[in-house]
Amino acid sequence: MSEQFQSFETAVVTGASRGFGRAISAALVAGGIRVIGIARQEEDLRAVRAELGDGFVPLAADATDEGLARDVIREHRPTLLVLNAGAVPHMAPVHEQTWETFSRNWQVDTRHVFAWTKAALREPLAPGSVVVSVSSGAVLGGSPLSGGYASAKAAVRNLRGYAAEESERAGLGIRFVTLLPQMTPGTGIGSVAVAGYAARTGVDEAAFVEARPPILAPEQLAKGVVAVAADPKSAPEYIGTGTGLRPLD
Numbered sequence: 001m002s003e004q005f006q007s008f009e010t011a012v013v014t015g016a017s018r019g020f021g022r023a024i025s026a027a028l029v030a031g032g033i034r035v036i037g038i039a040r041q042e043e044d045l046r047a048v049r050a051e052l053g054d055g056f057v058p059l060a061a062d063a064t065d066e067g068l069a070r071d072v073i074r075e076h077r078p079t080l081l082v083l084n085a086g087a088v089p090h091m092a093p094v095h096e097q098t099w100e101t102f103s104r105n106w107q108v109d110t111r112h113v114f115a116w117t118k119a120a121l122r123e124p125l126a127p128g129s130v131v132v133s134v135s136s137g138a139v140l141g142g143s144p145l146s147g148g149y150a151s152a153k154a155a156v157r158n159l160r161g162y163a164a165e166e167s168e169r170a171g172l173g174i175r176f177v178t179l180l181p182q183m184t185p186g187t188g189i190g191s192v193a194v195a196g197y198a199a200r201t202g203v204d205e206a207a208f209v210e211a212r213p214p215i216l217a218p219e220q221l222a223k224g225v226v227a228v229a230a231d232p233k234s235a236p237e238y239i240g241t242g243t244g245l246r247p248l249d
Contacts, residue, residue, distance in 0.1 A: 007128065008229060010078045012036045014063040014112060015085035016056075017044035019187030020134060023218035024082050024225050029055035031226060036076055038063050038085070063112040069119035079129040080229055081120060083113045083156075086134070088189050089146040091196035097147050105152035113156045117163045120174060127173030130229050133160055134221075137182040137239060145196045153180075157237070164236065177228050180248065181240035184216045185209055214242025221245075 011028050015021035016037030025035045029052045038059045039045050045058035061068050063085040072078070087108035090101035113133050120131050136143075136153040143150035160178040167174040183197075184190040185205070198208035209215060224245035228234045235247035 008033050008080045008130075010034045010036065010076050011080035011082060012038065012072060012076070012078045012116075013082045013084060014038045014116070016058075017041060017048055019189065020181070020218050020221050021082070021084040022048055023222040024084065025056055026052055027219070027222035027226050028080075028082075029053070033080070036072060036078065038068075038072075064108060064115055066115040066118065069116045070123065073119050073123045073125065077126065079126055081116055081125070081129075081131045082134070082225060083116050083131065084134040085109070085112050086189060088192055089143070089149040091145050091192060092147070093145060094147070102147040103152075104147060105149045106155070109149075110152045110155045110159075113159055117159050117176075121163060121166055121170075121172065124170075124172050125174050128175075128232075129173075130175045130177065131160075131163065132225055132228060133157075133176070133178045135178050135180045137180045139180055140239075145200060146193065160236065175232070175234070176236070177234055178237045179221065179224065179228075179240055179245065180237065181221055182213070182216050182242075184218075186216070186218050216240050216242050 011033050013021050013025045013035055016025045017039035025037050028035050034055055036057050036059055037045060037048060038061055042060035045060055049056050049058050087104045089105055133156050135156040138150040139154045139157055157178050160176045164176040183193050185194045194205055194208060198205045221240050237248040238245040239248050
């Protein structure tokens with residue numbers, strides 16, 4: 001493990017109880033990092049704690065709460081934030097959505113990245129800290145069955161650029177990185193998407209997955225987060241596929 005990664009003592013992972021967040025938490029704890037794992041469901045977090053041990057500190061809370069973001073940063077002084085929380089989108093074409101279902105991911109995915117990005121800049125995090133936001137490959141191809149999912153994740157991607165500029169302007173030394181993982185049945189959100197798009201194209205889920213490029217596993221994304229956090233010269237954006245992370249042009 002690199003000397004740079006060893007400098008991270010405490011990390012915050014949102015959406016830590018399942019999917020990408022759980023895998024990322026496991027990889028960080030395995031690397032000797034204390035993880036403050038945030039999710040809404042206390043029971044799910046307790047299960048992660050039982051698996052990962054004392055290096056995982058569960059915090060059942062709403063990650064979109066700006067006060068929570070501020071208070072956690074002040075109390076725990078993390079040097080790594082992994083902003084992964086997200087809502088399961090309502091799977092329906094646009095004309096069968098309501099505004100409430102269409103905007104679901106704006107209210108969770110985008111809102112929580114906004115809250116934690118703001119807190120990271122205002123507190124601020126210590127120089128050398130890293131903020132990793134999980135966007136989506138849907139940003140590049142759209143999400144015709146997922147309401148505002150792609151646009152919400154595009155806003156997450158844009159927030160990285162805004163925050164990086166403000167960090168540079170203020171001389172804060174905080175690094176901001178965005179990951180765009182492709183659809184995968186290995187997460188709760190991804191499995192819902194796979195089922196929806198398979199049905200839309202008239203094939204079963206196995207055939208739909210088989211026809212796609214190599215599938216991204218949560219453990220692969222977790223490995224990528226570790227590598228990005230450890231590399232002070234990392235690219236600002238990465239696409240995540242079954243072959244690993246690739247810098248996005």
